[in-house]
Amino acid sequence: MLDCLRPEIRAMSGYTPGEQPRNSEVIKLNTNENPYPPSPKVLEAIRHALTGETLRKYPDPLGTHFRQVAGRVLGVDPDGIVIGNGSDDILTILTRAFVPQGGTILSLSPSYLLYCTLAELQGARFLTVPFTADWQFPSAWPDLDNHITYLANPNSPSGTCVRLDDIARLAERNRGPVVVDEAYADFAQENALSLAREGRVIVTRSLSKSYALAGIRFGFAVTTPQLAQQLVKVKDSYNCDALSLAAAAAALDDQPYMLAMRAKILATRQRLEQALPSLGFRVTPSQANFVWAQHMDRPAQPIFAALKARNILVRHMIYPGCEGLRITVGTDGQIDQLLQALREIV
């Protein structure tokens, strides 16, 4: 049966997610999880939903309650929200909705590696445009005729944002939709929800980072009700389970808790950004819950390995002409240990 696989599938190497060690002694600063637990109201909501009756029955395929809560909290039309099994599910749905086999997907570079994987899976061409040196849009775009443009904003690995008016201009000139992947937007100063409301871009969100819910897999798209109706045809009918739906609604509903976690993470991020230069790192000012750090005169790999030997896991990322360490903003205690280890290493 291996011979019957689509050649694109055989050829691809597959997306490699960050390491997920089951050893709880590891200080895990490699996949941008939130270092704090989710709101107690989330655990309460799951406990409340956790009955034999809820488990044995299919969940609400459209996540009506979640969409109502999210619509109210974010000030968007609930009918313009599409629920996903993580925002990766939403990115898959969007790719399948807009990109034909042989089509093209555009992304800036370096950015989230999954966009390339999505193109490979769809049998589409993947084109990239390099960011400017300060992680902004280039002045000239080679191709505006692509089927979808993915824009991680804040971007990974840089943690930087491009300007909203640049996004709006790109969306106007581009043939296919511009998808603003806002997995990290709750840590940033602004977001593109206003553009999504007006149907100028599609915004995707994740509950894995700012809401500390990577374990339940929940994300969503914000677009127009008309487009949402079409995207629902592409998703699995029951793509979100009953417990995740309950958790997600409770998480969105507890904004004070999320904002308190956010404030702590932003304060720790500032400490980390201020400490790394004295250890020889160049740090890009971040609007996300991670920091992109490049050592001035030492390669990243040995630093990564020495940290790992001390049970501290960060992400070593290599792009054409550019490598560095992407360090998740952990708790103050975790960042203290990281900095202490780096002092010994570099």
Next chain:
Amino acid sequence: MLDCLRPEIRAMSGYTPGEQPRNSEVIKLNTNENPYPPSPKVLEAIRHALTGETLRKYPDPLGTHFRQVAGRVLGVDPDGIVIGNGSDDILTILTRAFVPQGGTILSLSPSYLLYCTLAELQGARFLTVPFTADWQFPSAWPDLDNHITYLANPNSPSGTCVRLDDIARLAERNRGPVVVDEAYADFAQENALSLAREGRVIVTRSLSKSYALAGIRFGFAVTTPQLAQQLVKVKDSYNCDALSLAAAAAALDDQPYMLAMRAKILATRQRLEQALPSLGFRVTPSQANFVWAQHMDRPAQPIFAALKARNILVRHMIYPGCEGLRITVGTDGQIDQLLQALREIV
């Protein structure tokens, strides 16, 4: 942005899942849920996994613990198991792995309507071969050059099984893989796991029916380790959440509980099958947790509507040249109420 959708997406009407009323007074016999709650050990496993630490971290992308349990219980290689967010997710993964745009998907007819939706989403042709009058394979097949063949076994809406040696023969002669969709296999007398172990077919399983876990979305594929490795590239990295993984492993691990539910459902199925003919229905002997009932001289729609007016929901299914009611085997009490209502209606 609507103009930018792939024409296949705009053209399709989308899969319509069975109605999911939130009104708990409805006797819900329309989507083949298990009428009994899942094993208490499943609820215990979820409660045990339900910590802030589990929720904030990404789950194991490969579901290693679940695969070990399932491998042991089913007597298959854990490395040949691929986890899915419901078996619909697995069917999507298989379609994307094997079927190019413009390819062909074959299914018997009438069968699970999702196979056609999967073909539409992939931009593939959907071909069907009619079952024989007694729901077996036809002697002549028009096309064995398709990219994938989906075979629901037991089939929906009929509840019937085709013979294993017929499946083996089809798999030998077919170019693309034969996927035996065994969502209902735990209610049947035999299954195709032995063929999957040998790499002759791919088997898909769901925890929604026999394990009473439709609410958590969990399914899996059984194939060879070599093919499983390829399919993992097609799935979302974290397609199964931490609580579902814990629930699924506990469910598989409690075979005595599943077998006890199965025994009750089979006994009730027999009662239902024996009672319906006296009410004028022709009943197909079922190997699933539902019964396909066609009234001898009355159309199905008014019966469906009259039941619905009495808060009893069954599934009215219409296929070319064939319609009927697909009735989920509920508890004895629910089936008593159904039969009482039918006595008043027909």
